[in-house]
Amino acid sequence: KQTDNQLIIDAGQKQFGATTCGSCGMLYSTDSPEDNFQHTQFHQRFLDTIKFVGWKKERVVAEFWDGKIILVLPDDPKYATKKAEDVRRIADSELGFQQITLSSPSSAKTYLFINSDRMVVGCLVAENIRQAFRVLEQQEKPKDMSKEDFMEHHRAWCCSTVPEKAICGVSRIWVFSLMRRKGIATRLLDTVRTTFMYGSHLTKEEIAFSDPTPEGKLFATKYCET
Ligand code: ACO
Numbered sequence: 001k002q003t004d005n006q007l008i009i010d011a012g013q014k015q016f017g018a019t020t021c022g023s024c025g026m027l028y029s030t031d032s033p034e035d036n037f038q039h040t041q042f043h044q045r046f047l048d049t050i051k052f053v054g055w056k057k058e059r060v061v062a063e064f065w066d067g068k069i070i071l072v073l074p075d076d077p078k079y080a081t082k083k084a085e086d087v088r089r090i091a092d093s094e095l096g097f098q099q100i101t102l103s104s105p106s107s108a109k110t111y112l113f114i115n116s117d118r119m120v121v122g123c124l125v126a127e128n129i130r131q132a133f134r135v136l137e138q139q140e141k142p143k144d145m146s147k148e149d150f151m152e153h154h155r156a157w158c159c160s161t162v163p164e165k166a167i168c169g170v171s172r173i174w175v176f177s178l179m180r181r182k183g184i185a186t187r188l189l190d191t192v193r194t195t196f197m198y199g200s201h202l203t204k205e206e207i208a209f210s211d212p213t214p215e216g217k218l219f220a221t222k223y224c225e226t
């Protein structure tokens, strides 16, 4: 017969048994009814959103052995703009962005990376801009500051106050959590540089990231120096 004490210990251990769903990438505790409910809610909706059935007309701007990149423009058919918007919403909620609206929706170009399993696993939104503020060197988190405070602070202070000339602003870049570190973001950006402005190849300096997350900064720093 198990003692109460034993039960408590078991419960405590199971709390640490967090699982990452191999399909949707959500991290949750299988033992928490609340977590299970949230996962069930999220799982199918997420997979439906990133599912890509193929379109009659696709603007394929790059092809790779493991996928392709398609470009969606604001005046494209509804099925295309809707998919772009739905995926952008997923990215937004992951980034913690409240507002869904873009700064200039009429000029926004959405690049979607479709993998060989017909899923949208990457999304990049690029807009026309005239100037940008350079992202400054990543600072260390002071010991007496909480992670949340630091992130808040950091988001606000990481940019220089001197405007510089830029042409293309990346307002969102997102890669499906289970598909990261495979060069998908890099390939999305490379493709933006060759296709954003007709007939010209943008340099890395002509591209600006707006309000990057810490992860976005790590990526951007790496991308810009190579
Ligand atoms: N930590 C450290 N270095 C990183 C990270 C990271 N999390 N992500 C990318 N890098 C660096 C690495 O040097 C990497 O090369 P390596 O894998 O050979 O070491 C290099 O950047 C290239 O990485 P990619 O594979 O091209 O990037 P990925 O496809 O994984 O996408 C992204 C990066 C978009 C930041 C992804 O992690 C993501 O979607 N994160 C959540 C959303 C987010 O924060 N987006 C950025 C918001 S900022 C904005 O939208 C303007």
Ligand code: ZN
Pocket (backbone or CB within 6 Å): 021, 022, 023, 024, 025, 026, 039, 043
């Ligand atoms: Zn799942």
